[in-house]
Amino acid sequence: MTLLLVACTARNNGLTQKNQHAHQQLPPLPGDISLLLTLEMQAISKSMMELVPAIATADWQKISDIGSQIKQSYIMQHQLTAQQRQTLQRILPTDFKKIDFQFHQTAGKLALAAKQRNRELVNFYFYKLNEACSQCHSQYALIKFPGFIEPESPFEHTPHH
Numbered sequence: 001m002t003l004l005l006v007a008c009t010a011r012n013n014g015l016t017q018k019n020q021h022a023h024q025q026l027p028p029l030p031g032d033i034s035l036l037l038t039l040e041m042q043a044i045s046k047s048m049m050e051l052v053p054a055i056a057t058a059d060w061q062k063i064s065d066i067g068s069q070i071k072q073s074y075i076m077q078h079q080l081t082a083q084q085r086q087t088l089q090r091i092l093p094t095d096f097k098k099i100d101f102q103f104h105q106t107a108g109k110l111a112l113a114a115k116q117r118n119r120e121l122v123n124f125y126f127y128k129l130n131e132a133c134s135q136c137h138s139q140y141a142l143i144k145f146p147g148f149i150e151p152e153s154p155f156e157h158t159p160h161h
Contacts, residue, residue: 024139027091033084040075048133051126060114063122067111070129071104096140103132 029037047066054062080088089097106128113121138148 024093024095026093026096026140029091030084030087033080033087036075036079036084040073043075044070048129055122055126058117058119060117063114064111067107067109067114067125070107071111073104096136099132099136099139103129103136106132 047070051063051066053059054066092100106125110122110125110129113125134148137145142149
């Protein structure tokens with residue numbers, strides 16, 4: 001389990017009523033798991049940034065390696081204890097786990113597309129990875145990423161004619 005859990009433990013402060021409805025708060029995570037997740041998210045962020053020039057220069061091997069690393073997870077897959085895994089499985093919402101699963105599957109597809117030197121698919125799967133990050137942040141981490149908070153429209157409270 002990886003995708004952006006650290007940001008997802010934030011509280012629901014200062015959100016508009018519209019955003020509060022869309023925002024799903026995760027329960028607090030134990031400190032040891034939170035630390036591993038922080039390291040995981042930093043590794044994913046770094047890799048996403050490394051993909052940009054690798055894609056632009058058709059560095060197929062690097063793209064494939066990064067996609068494979070993201071698919072396999074950097075830290076969470078290798079350093080979580082069985083008890084920590086059970087804790088995450090128990091407390092994480094189903095939708096969150098689905099986003100996470102799809103994110104890692106997409107990373108694997110990116111790696112395969114790079115091995116096939118398929119520029120269109122590589123760009124598509126990079127887009128899908130980025131979209132998964134945005135989806136998770138906008139659903140579970142509005143406090144950490146307030147740019148996803150939609151401003152209230154001045155027209156929402158105005159009677160229609």
